[in-house]
Amino acid sequence: MATPATTAAHAPGASEDTGLWSWLTTVDHKKIGILYLYTALFYLMVGGLEAALIRTQLAKPNLSVVSAETYNQLFTMHGTTMVFLVVMPLSAAFFNYLIPLQIGARDVAFPRLNAFSYWVYALGGLFITLPIFFGVAPNGGWFGYAPLSGPTYGSGFNMDFWVLGLQILGISSLAAAFNFITTIINLRAPGMTLMRMPMFTWMSFVVQFLVILAFPVITAALFFLQFDRFFGTNFYVVQAGGDPLLWQHLFWVFGHPEVYILILPAFGLVSEVLPTNSRKPLFGYNVMAYSGMMIGFLGFGVWAHHMFAVGLGPVADSIFSLSTMLIGLPTGVKIFNWIATMYGGSLRFPASMKFAIGLIAMFTIGGISGVMHSSPPSDLQQTDTYFVVAHFHYVLYGGAMMGIFSGIYHYFPKITGRLMNERLGTWHFWLNFIGLNLTFFPMHFSGMLGMPRRIYTYDAGQGWELFNLMSTGGTYLLIVAGLVFAYNFFVSRAKGAVAGSDPWGAPTLEWSIPSPPPDYNFAQIPEVTSRYPLWDLKTPDRTAGLEHSHGDAGAIAAAHAVPVHEETERRTAKELGIPMPVNTIKPFMVALGIIVMFSGLIVLHAGKFPLAMATMLGGGAFMVASLYAWLTSPLE
Amino acid sequence: MTTASAGAHEAHEHTHYTTTGLDNKKIAIWAFIGSECMLFGSLISTYLVYKGKSVVGPFPHDAWTSPAGQLFKPILNIPVTSASTFVLLMSSLFMVLALAAVENKGKPGYEGWQGSSKVWLAATALAGAVFLGFQAYEFTSFVHEGLTIRTNLFGTSFFTLTGFHGTHVAVGVLWLLSLLFIDIKRGLGPRDTINVDICALYWHFVDVVWIAIFTLVYLIK
Amino acid sequence: MSIERAHADHVHEHPTWKQYKWVALVLTVITAVEVWVYYTPFKDSPLFRPTLLAMSAVKFAIVVMYYMHLKYDHAIFRKLFVGPLIIAGCTLVAFLFLFGKVWIG
Incomplete structure (x- = not known):
């Protein structure tokens, strides 16, 4: 029945096992979350170094720190890395770690599929990152505009890695999204209605729908590009009547929801941090949930505002301009609700709170410059200049990354059992805050003065020198901030103060269990009667005015649920009689098969037809065989 | 245990509590189908956007003359495709009968070959294979008539769209054959309903995509 | 809800x-x-x-x-299917409009 792999991994106490094999075979959502976290932080370092090189090259006019070709590879990989290998996986780290804990579940719906998602991401990340060490990294921009990314103008291997790498990473995101949708719909503890879910879970829920609806579109667009590159089709070939705008439309139908995929998890995280540290329920919970859904829905109707410059005509311009202005409303509502959450609260300012407030301020700046772009006439002046670079770094660095840092400080004690050093956290915050404003604020000016994006150098005398120097200095400051964070992270992990189960006095279920949580999460499934179960328990006056009710008795009995309580005992799953999924290497093997299969196309491009076929068929066969082995072996 | 059930064992619906009382796999497959709507939506959009934009023939609905002066008929073969469409529609009927047979195994009215899940699973897989045969015939005859995926925009978008659909059919046939294999080996019964149901949902979805393609690509000029 | x-x-x-x-x-x-x-x-x-x-x-x-x-x-399946179908349909129509395949007014 079981393969040798599963028997080996099924040693008693496998969850306490920390060897390499245990990480390769784990199906525990918390360990997978940690894998995501470390991998994404590693890529954050890679992407940050790429940014440092870019800024060094631009520090002064006419520098030649890197060549133009290397510069193209650097900015392409900086964007691709930060979007697909850093912010999405950091969000995924929190999805994995937190969603089951927040909804009172013992794991995700499909634990092995979850491991598969991670391994596809990890291996796909290597696939797209390694080429930079050989000078063949993707060089056509993170948006890969055809026909520049097509066979005629991008004849090298560079964009092959991009097209295939994104395709691989898409598999990871899609598999994870189906998993989390099912988990959130189906594994909530009794009484945890949708409108009682913690806001992070809510925002994650919206994001999963964005993923399953946006990624198929880029998948199709990438297949077209792949076919153009490898099989000589005509999708983006102008001579054959093909329309390059097709790529742009398909890309941005994906690309705009993608920016909400990047920001909404961060919104969710600060929506946990702010009420906890204001010691006050989230202001306007329902509106927060609905505006998240609204952002998600409207996110599919605004894509062409990335393309005003191509000349879509007055009707299309007006429609997309209006829908873009419209989407500013639910976003603005969130900002006001966060402020109102803090208003009248009993505030406390740990590092997580500083970063959360930082997000509100920085995202507002980025949001306002975003609304400026929604007007086609003003967009035509700003498009393709550093003004746009300033805008999206305010929302993605000042927004998404600040929110993620906030989440890391907040949840570090839950994940490791130890607190992060607050003094270093404060240093990190201020260095980061000053660094980011010094880097990105001057870009508004260099952009308005006409500095185009993606140029590898510029002449003196255009009024850009000071602003570029400031941006470069700011980047170095951000690196110092990053080093402070890394030092704090690793030292606190080893020597930080012991946290206990609920160091912040937070209201949601994940804080009712020990830190770090046992592999089964909840010894007994909790029955939830309100949005803030732990506050009901510890500070009932804080939540007295909110809705409380007991759920369906049948469901409570079916889940053997007990009222929410603090779990302090640490017993093994075996002692408690909780069936746990068996560790398995098969998801890793399937992921490996996929990577090998895709690599075959690179070999094909190299002109080695038999070897390419062998690689593709071999990888495909390995994948299918591993998949069958996976599907026919039991989970537990 | 290996053959204890088809499909992933991720959810033990009878031992594990779920919020909705529904099976995890069924929620996941519907989410997947929702996602597939966007994939085929993109493919169909592309086909329609490129309709009539080909610079050279062959064309789907119009006759054309090659540079050498040879006259070609419109390339789409409606009678053959109508037949394959009919086969795929019938496969959906076989599929629901297979599901009913699995769900009601042993109940009155499900005796004999008409109540045998093996018969209907085999019939569904066979119909899928016949559909793929028709498609292979269509593709090869197009290539003989000078239309490849590289010839023009029509070839590019047509082969990609129908090829993606065909790949989905092929995956479905493999899935059905896997179920059939398990059925022969140990027999599928009511407790396997969910595993047959998710396959059926996938299969019918592939069928409805074809309903759209048949009208949009073949019948409407 | x-x-x-x-x-x-x-x-x-x-x-x-x-x-x-x-x-x-x-x-x-x-x-x-x-x-x-x-x-x-x-x-x-x-x-x-x-x-x-x-x-x-x-x-x-x-x-x-x-x-x-x-x-x-169950209604949840309807939501999971009809929602994406509507977005796919709207996107398709928008594409036809943007590429001049259909005209408004």
Whole structure:
């Protein structure tokens, strides 16, 4: 029945096992979350170094720190890395770690599929990152505009890695999204209605729908590009009547929801941090949930505002301009609700709170410059200049990354059992805050003065020198901030103060269990009667005015649920009689098969037809065989 | 245990509590189908956007003359495709009968070959294979008539769209054959309903995509 | 807003055999009409496209409602399917508009 792999991994106490094999075979959502976290932080370092090189090259006019070709590879990989290998996986780290804990579940719906998602991401990340060490990294921009990314103008291997790498990473995101949708719909503890879910879970829920609806579109667009590159089709070939705008439309139908995929998890995280540290329920919970859904829905109707410059005509311009202005409303509502959450609260300012407030301020700046772009006439002046670079770094660095840092400080004690050093956290915050404003604020000016994006150098005398120097200095400051964070992270992990189960006095279920949580999460499934179960328990006056009710008795009995309580005992799953999924290497093997299969196309491009076929068929066969082995072996 | 059930064992619906009382796999497959709507939506959009934009023939609905002066008929073969469409529609009927047979195994009215899940699973897989045969015939005859995926925009978008659909059919046939294999080996019964149901949902979805393609690509000029 | 828990035994009523065969017959008839219409002079009528699209939509709906038993199933499945279908449909129409395949006004 079981393969040798599963028997080996099924040693008693496998969850306490920390060897390499245990990480390769784990199906525990918390360990997978940690894998995501470390991998994404590693890529954050890679992407940050790429940014440092870019800024060094631009520090002064006419520098030649890197060549133009290397510069193209650097900015392409900086964007691709930060979007697909850093912010999405950091969000995924929190999805994995937190969603089951927040909804009172013992794991995700499909634990092995979850491991598969991670391994596809990890291996796909290597696939797209390694080429930079050989000078063949993707060089056509993170948006890969055809026909520049097509066979005629991008004849090298560079964009092959991009097209295939994104395709691989898409598999990871899609598999994870189906998993989390099912988990959130189906594994909530009794009484945890949708409108009682913690806001992070809510925002994650919206994001999963964005993923399953946006990624198929880029998948199709990438297949077209792949076919153009490898099989000589005509999708983006102008001579054959093909329309390059097709790529742009398909890309941005994906690309705009993608920016909400990047920001909404961060919104969710600060929506946990702010009420906890204001010691006050989230202001306007329902509106927060609905505006998240609204952002998600409207996110599919605004894509062409990335393309005003191509000349879509007055009707299309007006429609997309209006829908873009419209989407500013639910976003603005969130900002006001966060402020109102803090208003009248009993505030406390740990590092997580500083970063959360930082997000509100920085995202507002980025949001306002975003609304400026929604007007086609003003967009035509700003498009393709550093003004746009300033805008999206305010929302993605000042927004998404600040929110993620906030989440890391907040949840570090839950994940490791130890607190992060607050003094270093404060240093990190201020260095980061000053660094980011010094880097990105001057870009508004260099952009308005006409500095185009993606140029590898510029002449003196255009009024850009000071602003570029400031941006470069700011980047170095951000690196110092990053080093402070890394030092704090690793030292606190080893020597930080012991946290206990609920160091912040937070209201949601994940804080009712020990830190770090046992592999089964909840010894007994909790029955939830309100949005803030732990506050009901510890500070009932804080939540007295909110809705409380007991759920369906049948469901409570079916889940053997007990009222929410603090779990302090640490017993093994075996002692408690909780069936746990068996560790398995098969998801890793399937992921490996996929990577090998895709690599075959690179070999094909190299002109080695038999070897390419062998690689593709071999990888495909390995994948299918591993998949069958996976599907026919039991989970537990 | 290996053959204890088809499909992933991720959810033990009878031992594990779920919020909705529904099976995890069924929620996941519907989410997947929702996602597939966007994939085929993109493919169909592309086909329609490129309709009539080909610079050279062959064309789907119009006759054309090659540079050498040879006259070609419109390339789409409606009678053959109508037949394959009919086969795929019938496969959906076989599929629901297979599901009913699995769900009601042993109940009155499900005796004999008409109540045998093996018969209907085999019939569904066979119909899928016949559909793929028709498609292979269509593709090869197009290539003989000078239309490849590289010839023009029509070839590019047509082969990609129908090829993606065909790949989905092929995956479905493999899935059905896997179920059939398990059925022969140990027999599928009511407790396997969910595993047959998710396959059926996938299969019918592939069928409805074809309903759209048949009208949009073949019948409407 | 909350998702109702299905009945513990959740024996949703499925269509019967007889219904399945009727559905198949209806689908076959519509398909036959579609192909037949293609060979009649109606093909050049301005109503040809809308008629064919309507017939195709009806077939689509019948398969989804009866064969995929969405009509008889939990509402959550309907939401999971219809939501994405609407977004896909809107995107398709937007593409036709943006690429000048259909005109407004």
